[in-house]
Amino acid sequence: MKLKKLALSVLGLMTVATAYGDLRNSDTDRLYGRQTIFLDQQWTEADRDRFYFTPQGSYLIPYSWFLALEVAGRRQPFKDKRNIRRYGYLVDDDSYSPANPDGLPIGFAQEPVENGEAWLGYTCAACHTNEIHFQDQIVRIDGAPTLADFTAFNNGLIAALEFTLASEKRFDRFARAVLGKEAEENEQSALWERIADHTAWLKGFAKRGKPPHAFGAGRVDAFGIIMNEVFGHDLGQLENVRIPNAPVSYPFLWGTPRHDFVQWTGSASNPFGRNVGEVLGAFGRVNLDVMSSDFGSTTARARELFELERLVAKLGTPHWPEEVLGPINEASASRGQTLYTQSRNGEESCADCHALSDSAGHYPSTPPEENLFGVSFIKTHMIPLNDIGTDPLTAKKLCFAERQARCRNTASPCAVYQCQWRSTGSGHAVDFSRRRGAG
Ligand code: HEC
Ligand code: HEC
Numbered sequence: 001m002k003l004k005k006l007a008l009s010v011l012g013l014m015t016v017a018t019a020y021g022d023l024r025n026s027d028t029d030r031l032y033g034r035q036t037i038f039l040d041q042q043w044t045e046a047d048r049d050r051f052y053f054t055p056q057g058s059y060l061i062p063y064s065w066f067l068a069l070e071v072a073g074r075r076q077p078f079k080d081k082r083n084i085r086r087y088g089y090l091v092d093d094d095s096y097s098p099a100n101p102d103g104l105p106i107g108f109a110q111e112p113v114e115n116g117e118a119w120l121g122y123t124c125a126a127c128h129t130n131e132i133h134f135q136d137q138i139v140r141i142d143g144a145p146t147l148a149d150f151t152a153f154n155n156g157l158i159a160a161l162e163f164t165l166a167s168e169k170r171f172d173r174f175a176r177a178v179l180g181k182e183a184e185e186n187e188q189s190a191l192w193e194r195i196a197d198h199t200a201w202l203k204g205f206a207k208r209g210k211p212p213h214a215f216g217a218g219r220v221d222a223f224g225i226i227m228n229e230v231f232g233h234d235l236g237q238l239e240n241v242r243i244p245n246a247p248v249s250y251p252f253l254w255g256t257p258r259h260d261f262v263q264w265t266g267s268a269s270n271p272f273g274r275n276v277g278e279v280l281g282a283f284g285r286v287n288l289d290v291m292s293s294d295f296g297s298t299t300a301r302a303r304e305l306f307e308l309e310r311l312v313a314k315l316g317t318p319h320w321p322e323e324v325l326g327p328i329n330e331a332s333a334s335r336g337q338t339l340y341t342q343s344r345n346g347e348e349s350c351a352d353c354h355a356l357s358d359s360a361g362h363y364p365s366t367p368p369e370e371n372l373f374g375v376s377f378i379k380t381h382m383i384p385l386n387d388i389g390t391d392p393l394t395a396k397k398l399c400f401a402e403r404q405a406r407c408r409n410t411a412s413p414c415a416v417y418q419c420q421w422r423s424t425g426s427g428h429a430v431d432f433s434r435r436r437g438a439g
Contacts (some may be wrong), residue, residue: 036092036131036138037324041254042316043142049099051125051142051311055109056275057299058121058283061157061198063110066120067102068177070170072159079103087156088148088217090129090140107146111299122282124308127220128253137324143315145250147218154206161199165192205283208232208241219247223265223394226281231403234280235288240403246393257313260366260377265395275305353383 043051061069069078076083079102081091090106104110107126111119130144164174175188183191208228211221224244232241248264256262261269268274279300280286286298320328341356343349355378357363365376385392 036140037321038140039142039318039321040316041142041318042314043311045097047311047314048142049097051308052106052123052129053099053104053109053125054123054304054308055111055121055301056123056284056304056308057111057279057301058109058123059111059119059285059299060108060121060283061119061202063118063120064178065174065195068174069157069160069164070173072156072163078157078160079105083156087153088146089126089153090131090146121284124253124312127250134325139321139324141318143253143312144318145218145252149215149217150220151206151209151211151215154202154209158199158202158206161195161202165195165199204233205229209244211247212243212245215247219249221245221247221394222278222281223263224397226277227403230277230280230286230288234286237404242397242403246391246397248394253312254315254317255378257309258378259380261380266380266382271309272305275309276300279305353381 038048060066066079067077070076071078071080071083081093081103084091084105089108091103092100092106102110104120105126106129107123108120109123111121125142126148127146127150128143130141130146132139132141164170171192175183175191179187179191209221209225215221221244224242224246228241228244232238251262251264257271261267262271262274276284276298280298284299286300287294287296289295322328339350341349341351343352355363363378366379368374368376371377385395
């Protein structure tokens, strides 16, 4: 196909491509090809497959595009393991299980075909799975925080799409893979237009989610991005978009369904609402146009989110794998236990905040009478920001501060999401960080 416009600066794109080329890690490349060791975390192989590849309603890119796309500036499939690993996401080496015939990265799932097309999106495992590399071994830890770079991955995807638009040869290869060899010229132009539209959409997402300093590996301002997508983009009120400048680390998942509150700010007690919010921040969509007959409809998949949550509930805490890492050094372990449990200089010990279970395996729990179904949860304690002294931004911004929903046909706000901050003697708002059971 003759490209109609070449409005893209290929020079600019080259810069992007080389910048991300540096993320490669040859040390890890060397390790792959070896058998991954899985720990006993109470999951069957089928559970693991379901957790890795069950779609949650996230629409990142049409599935066939992802398979056909090439890395910006290089003739390498974007889905190539080495490319995916540059961004810190995981891919299995072994011949793929029936759950993953196309060798997708872990936590990237195929959304079922709708209107003749399947899509690829994020699912929980992308952000909540990791590995330990020790000597020649790879140990997979399910539910562990990722060290992936969310922003770099999206930028890499955008750069690859832009290269496809800008180079005729590359586009032709892409179009043959997506449409087949026999496709007509007009089908090809329509595909080109769609890529341009979708790239513009992804760039809008990237712009709304652009932090003042790169989040880097293992951190993301999840709440900032979710609020921008829902209250800015989906509500169609871009004045609600705020710079996402409050990155947090990805948490581990084992044990979390037993907690009364989750998230670093202790802000969520309803896993279902929490998961839907997460989907909407990770390329899910919702219709928030009150005048539309489709108002409230969302891509978030209720049944699948339920299943994913149940899998998290079943997931066990990883234990030190002696057969891989060698026996526990008892002397060090006992010194560590002292450090962890004893307070020094009148300060609380680690265990005072990051609780250990008692000898019967119990954590301090909420009384069953407090819950409609008589369920007890592990009780979390909120610690004032001034005491914990970590970066307070996510807690301060959490309360949807200043984000407003304007009524149709009026300029005045009809709903204002407000925080319930208590004020301290010093006049500062108090917000809280959560401490939790060590699991
Ligand atoms: C794109 C990355 C991403 C995806 C996908 C994702 N999460 Fe998370 N998750 C995060 C981040 C980041 C946080 C911490 C946010 C915060 O507290 O500010 C988090 C927090 C959580 C927490 C709170 C844990 C705690 O101890 O406070 C749970 C539970 C959780 N996620 C479960 C899930 C489940 C279940 C799914 C899939 C349905 C999922 N997540 C998908 C990034 C992700
Ligand atoms: C006064 C309560 C308190 C004490 C004492 C405490 N912590 Fe924490 N810790 C927290 C809170 C709250 C967070 C979450 C911080 C945040 O949200 O910024 C945290 C975060 C952490 C994290 C980061 C987890 C992640 O995934 O990013 C680690 C690791 C940690 N603590 C280890 C320790 C160790 C080891 C000790 C003892 C030497 C200790 N903590 C003592 C309350 C405490």
